[in-house]
Amino acid sequence: MKKILLVEDEQPLCLLYEEELSAEGYEVTSVHDADSALDAIKNKTFDLIITDIRMPGKNGVELIAQIMGLRKDIPIIINTAYQSYKEDFMTWAADAYVVKSSSLAELKAKVRELVKP
């Protein structure tokens, strides 16, 4: 089963994504901040990372920069409430940019596009 690391500080959203992506056939590990995400990447192999941008501590863009130093091969999806960051070239290092929406269709489609379950 393909493994997804979800970095999201909103716990109810984590629960929602975990359930919805598990139903699609993925194994989801969620963490709530960037440092925990880096620890997880060092200790475990993931096929995809989904990260928020605004989080307590390091933000998602800083996290992506650090992930690039560790593993360049894991695809990354930015999932944020902000449309505006999409124009920021710092976010272009990610493979996809999905604005948070109550319909998870776009997120699920991007996940499938990058990693087949």
Place this chain on the structure above:
Amino acid sequence: MIEKYSFFFSEVQKETPRELMLLSIISQGFVQPFSLEDNLLVLLTALTSGSGVGFNRAMLFLKDGDTLRGEMWLGPRSAEEAQNVWEVLSTPGIGYVEVIEYNRSLISKSRDALSRRIRNLRYSLSGEPLFIPALPARDKDILLVKDAKNEPLVDPRFLEIIDMDDFVCIPLLARNEVLGEIILDNAFTKAPIAPQDIKLAVICGLIAGNYVYSASLHKKLVEAEKMAALGEMAVFVTHQIRNPLVTIGGFTEQLLQPDLDEEKRNRDLRIIRDETKRLEEIVYQIAHFLKVRLKEPVAFDARPVLESVIESPEIKAKVKSRGVRLNVRIAKCPPQVLCDPTYVGEVFRNILENAIEATPENGKITVLAYAKGKKVFVVSVKDAGGGISEADKTKLFTPFFTTKEKGMGLGLPFVKRVMDACGGKIEVESREGKGTRFRLLFQCQERRSPQ
């Protein structure tokens, strides 16, 4: 040996040359944080006070886009009143506040007769043919008009209002741009306009032009800052609202699926309920922050207000759930503080709640309230939290800046607004890893000793 001089002369000495006196009045006025209108009033007063430049009346036009429009007209209504103005101005030790107050009354007295009429005057600066007073503004010329009734270049409507044969028009310039125009006459003394007076008025005009220019830049900057703050607020509110909305929408989708077991259904409903509450709280906080209307400070005893916050069920519950200790010492007979009493409790509650949230379990929070001298009452709240970084410290009072996961960043901006409005202060001392101390410094009214 070092001698120190002040920018401001407390007295105008009789032997000071009138040119120097005039320039000092105008330039000192511009250093003060007065409004554009007030400073222009100082200028017009200086130009029209009997012993100043010697003009009787001054009229100000400002350029607004492509139009020159009448702004104000200052001048005594009689030669006698003109003399009084200068006497007021040359009173030893007089401050600019008095000068401005005096002029305001003059403006309001003459509003019907003068200012209202001039405010109806508007001239396009691009049309042809142009008449005086638009002509000198367009061509950046200083024009002395004599025998205006027989001068076809003078606008008859303007002539009817000013009702003078001789007057001088001085454009206000800055960076070679026209910003307005001053028109001066001697309506009461009927004295001829001397070249020396024109020269001096031109210098005043140059100072005023640069002032109008910097005031217009400042206005633009304030507008730009407001827009930037609004943009930041919109981005932040979008984020704060979108997260609970996505959660509510997502779990509602799950609820619509068939064959959902009872336990999961109830859990989804609970999440939806909690997130709805959170949305309500966000909307409440924004509305509350926006609707705060501070009243004039009044004197009152802060002690019962502070005590009622400390004893409130919400604070007691927070102290208990966080497992922190409160150490409170409030002076027995504190002086009366000057503030809007409606918000003092909330100000203190904000600071105290932040301290409780920042302090780890078993940590101690110290609340002290005491008089510092006779004029200041201090409320100090010290927490045992992780402290605030130098970078965050600069943003503490910016609306929507927050380090809390679910905070809105409106608490401390609210506190600062209340403290600023009552002439008080808020101070922060913080060292990372050592905790933070907030101090609210209220202005006081001294207690009257019992007779």
